[in-house]
Amino acid sequence: MLAQLLAQEPALRVVSSLAGRTERPGVLPGTVRVGGFGGVAGLADYLRAEQVAAVVDATHPFAETMSDHAAQACSQTGVPLVVVQRPPWVAGPGDRWTSVATVAEAAVSLSGIGTRALLTIGRQGVGAFAEVRDVWFLVRSIDPPTTLPPDAELLLDRGPFTLDDERGLLQRNDIDVVVTKNSGGAATGAKLVAARELGIPVVVVQRPALPPGVPIVATAAEAVDWLRRRLLDPRIRCNQRTVTELRP
Structure with a gap:
């Protein structure tokens, strides 16, 4: 969903990064890469080499290692990071x-x-x-x-x-x-x-805790709004900017 929405933004080049753990992932628009980065240092090197303007962590809520690596690599490189994480289920009356x-x-x-x-x-x-x-x-x-x-x-x-x-x-x-x-x-x-x-x-x-201080949005649409505010402000001169989306 997020990759489809971002593909409609001509000023953005979208790279969806898949961990490669699912044998038959869905088809995504834009560039798709599969496999790990080599830890925090490898991800930081990738962000610099590709001149990534922002990272969207859209991994599974239980992908604790990837979320932690993304937070550390973005902190080291100064690349903005946002986490897309849907709200958890909450027990209601009658639940055991x-x-x-x-x-x-x-x-x-x-x-x-x-x-x-x-x-x-x-x-x-x-x-x-x-x-x-x-x-x-x-x-x-x-x-x-x-x-x-x-x-x-x-x-x-x-x-x-x-x-x-x-x-x-x-x-x-x-x-x-x-x-x-x-x-x-x-x-x-x-x-x-x-x-x-x-x-x-x-x-x-229950879910592991996310890295502290990272902004969190609940939907893909909210992530696009966040990116527009950070990267597509009309007052900022902008050639095509690269957004890396981390997925399961």
């Missing part, structure tokens, strides 16, 4: 949430909560459940994890998911606990509504 700080804590907390779990945390964290022996898992992921729990079924699927979809999935598989990261957003939030309706408890891994 257990909040934990890490995926490892989620694995430990399952004991006594349920025996048939829908695990929707992305493929990278699934290995934390490899030693859980008393729970059957339905592991839903876009790409296959490298490790699965001993008693598990893999479901490769990509949102958005409707409420009817999620309700049916939970009922067909006799799910009695849901495990998720607090990613926020509507695309995957229907599972929480379905769990509430069915009285199913949810183990929620």
Whole structure:
């Protein structure tokens, strides 16, 4: 969404940087690069070499390392940085949430909560459940994890998911606990509504803290407005400016 909006700004050259962890990423306009930068120093060198005018951190809310590296590299180079992070989900009446700080804590907390779990945390964290022996898992992921729990079924699927979809999935598989990261957003939030309706408890891994002092916006449109104020002020003489968008 953000890359599409930025592509409509002729004064900006947009580079979308993908980590390369998703096998079939969506098609993006503008220039796309795939792979890491080589830590903070590598990213800082890239920003200088490409004369990047601004960085938009649009990574996943749990991409803690990338967000930290972006904040440090932008601080070192003086490049403006903004983070796009959709609001987190918030428990409401009828929700039965257990909040934990890490995926490892989620694995430990399952004991006594349920025996048939829908695990929707992305493929990278699934290995934390490899030693859980008393729970059957339905592991839903876009790409296959490298490790699965001993008693598990893999479901490769990509949102958005409707409420009817999620309700049916939970009922067909006799799910009695849901495990998720607090990613926020509507695309995957229907599972929480379905769990509430069915009285199913949810183990929620809360987000890591963002680097201090970095401006945060909630939507792609707000990020474009921020960039316009910083880079496209008509009082500033401007040739084409490069904006690097960091994505999952």
